[in-house]
Amino acid sequence: EPTERWWHRATGYQVYPRSFADSDGDGMGDIPGIISRLGHLSDLGIGFIWLSPVYASPMIDNGYDISDYRDIAPEFGTLDDMDQLIASARERGIGIVMDLVVNHSSALHDWFKAARASRDCPEHGYYIWRDPAADGGPPDDARAAFGGPAWTFVPEVGQYYFHYFSPAQPDLNWQNRALRAEIYEMMRWWLDRGIAGFRMDVISLIGKDVDARIYEEGPDLHRFLQEMHREVLSGRDVLTIGESWSVSTETGLLYCGRDRDELDMVFEFSHIREGWHPELGKFAPKPFDLVAFKRALFAWQDLTSEDGWHALFLSNHDLPRQVSFYADDGAHRCVAAKTLATVLHLLKGTPFVYQGEEIGMTNARFERIDQYRxxxxLNHFEEQIAQGVEPEVFLAGANRNSRDHSRTPMQWSAAPQGGFTTGTPWIETNPNFTEINVEADLAHPESIFAHYRRLIRLRQENEIVAFGQTTQLMPDDPEILAFERRLGGDRIVVFANFSDRVQTRALPAELTGPVHCLAWTHAEREALAGDLVLAPFESIACRPAA
Ligand code: TEU
Known part of the structure; x- marks a missing residue:
């Protein structure tokens, strides 16, 4: 067993500050807004907040383009507001995990302003520059993740700079020792302010070798992460989660293995990508395949059974709303939202709740491209339309899988704009706020919120939920997700129906008999019979009665 750390039994909650709570009516959420809603989060029982970027930024990518790592964007507040958030959260036993975006900066960071003006300044070396090809074009034909080429020319220095994302997000050159020292010092500066850790944006890109065209998990990645650990993290009781779109079960333990001294856990996306079209990508709808999804999910349970630790999530600010994508946001919305939670929160790892998930918020239904932000x-729309894709076809895909679904304003009440702002929100509020909102959910005797609260508490109070070994049951079943957890003589079994039909399955004798229910969506049960009958999207979690 690992030495117990505070985050082994804690649940995280992601706040996307722009869309959480607006205190001043400018249509954009802010830090005072978050402070005013801490009661909601402490009622839920979370242990820490992962706060998406609040740093100074031109907001081309909503703050994932930082122009000053030691200041707060004025639309979100001030450093004093941030200190107050850290202190007020701390009083409620909630840590603040900040987003660390150091694969790239904003093109408006002072470093880049200097770097693009002259080759003869130290900051020039903080970014990745290459001379033009013989024909004056870019060094190679690499494409950027948000569309267009990954190289942009700067006439002042006669060179191209590399940007994995948009041209407004130049990649930092981690090969440069002085740059690394600046980043480590900035991280210590934040930790000294009392934050509880970092979620590290696209961290597996920092070891890249652009000349070899290796971007993800490049040759220097783990050397840099170990150096960062030594220079910044060692000896501090903080939580680090690395985001990686490339990590696999082959490489996972390199990041979070117990003796690696790198990170505590990674956000990995294999289960998410199962829902994307293999060739056409995220904007091409594809029916959800439960068996493939389970394979990905449980492969990581197996990987982290003896070593490492896992970060559990279905939603974040880059993904659609989970109840819409994986289940049903119509007639079965409430039970379906609870069932997704039952599954995720009873696995081994540290679960993350994305704002609004705890009341079953759904995807937007945008009809026009100009409703997206x-x-x-927007860039993929332009590119695909130019390639001849019909706008309606693209919009159908975007309505399923765009990042904006998770970015519509948090729905607090039935007041105008869901109580998010007294002004005009930066992106449209989902019109279903009149029915789906925090006040309405809490007023319901079987609220989704109460289900989440129960699950979060189960992890705190039951050794087996935190540390039990996971074994998948019925792996080939196309409608039911099932597993058991075991610790010593203790056992929990979980059954979840992912379909909108009643499902009946024969249970082996060893799973039948009297039970004590820990969580359920329909009715608490006293026994499991030889024929398990599950209503549409029903789930139950129970332990054999002693
Ligand atoms: O996302 C990582 C990333 O690779 C995304 O571009 C991802 O592929 C995409 O969102 C899937 O649709 C992180 C942040 O979470 C994201 O918000 C940022 O835009 C991105 O890094 C750049 O910082």
């Missing part, structure tokens, strides 16, 4: 969606 996200640069990824």
């Amino acid at each position: 996200d640069l990824e969606t």
Whole structure:
């Protein structure tokens, strides 16, 4: 068993500050807004907040383009507000995990302003520059994640700089020792302010070798992460989660293995990508395949059974609303939202709740491209339309999988704009706020919120939920997700129906008999019979009665 750390039994909650709570009516959420809603989060029982970027930024990518790592964007507040958030959260036993975006900076960071003006300044070396090809074009034909080439020319220095994302997000050159020292010092500066850790944006890109065209998990990645650990993290009781779109079960333990001294856990996306079209990508709808999804999910349970630790999530600010994508946001919305939670929160790892998930918020239903705000969606629309894709076809895909679904304002009440702002929100509020909102959910005797609260508490109070070994049951079943957890003589079994039909399955004798229910969506049960009958999207979690 690992030495117990505070985050082994804690649940995280992601706040996307722009869309959480607006205190001053400018249509954009802010830090005072978050402070005013801490009661909601402490009622839920979370242990820490992962706060998406609040740093100074031109907001081309909603703050994932930082122009000053030691200041707060004025639309979100001030450093004093941030200190107050850290202190007020701390009083409620909630840590603040900040987003660390150091694969790239904003093109408006002072470093880049200097770097693009002259080759003869130290900051020039903080970014990745290459001479033009013989024909004056870019060094190679690499494409950027948000569309267009990954190289942009700067006449002042006669060179191209590399940007994995948009041209407004130049990649930092981690090969440069002085740059690394600046980043480590900035991280210590934040930790000294009392934050509880970092979620590290696209961290697996920092070891890249652009000349070899290796971007993800490049040759220097783990050397840099170990150096960062030594220079910044060692001896501090903080939580680090690395985001990686490339990590696999082959490489996972390199990041979070117990003796690696790198990170505590990674956000990995294999289960998410199962829902994307293999060739056409995220904007091409594809029916959800539960068996493939389970394979990905449980492969990581197996990987982290003896070593490492896992970060559990279905939603974040880059993904659609989970109840819409994986289940049903119509007639079965409430039970379906609870069932997704039952599954995720009873696995081994540290679960993350994305704002609004705890009341079953759904995807938007945008009809026009101008209702979208996200640069990824907008740029891919342009590119795909130019390639001859019909606008309606693209919009159908975007309505399923755009990043903006998770970015519509948090729905607090049935007041105008869901109580998010007294002004005009930066992106449209989902019109279903009149029915789906925090006040309405809490007023319901079987609220989704109460289900989440129960699950979060189960992890705190039951050794087996935190540390039990996971074994998948019925892996080939196309409608039911099932597993058991075991610790010593203790056992929990979980059954979840992912379909909108009643499902009946024969249970082996060893799973039948009297039970004590820990969580359920329909009715608490006293026994499991030889024929398990599950209503549409029903789930139950129980332990054999002693
Ligand atoms: O996302 C990582 C990333 O690779 C995304 O571009 C991802 O592929 C995309 O969102 C899937 O649709 C992180 C942040 O979470 C994201 O918000 C930022 O835009 C991105 O890094 C750049 O910082």
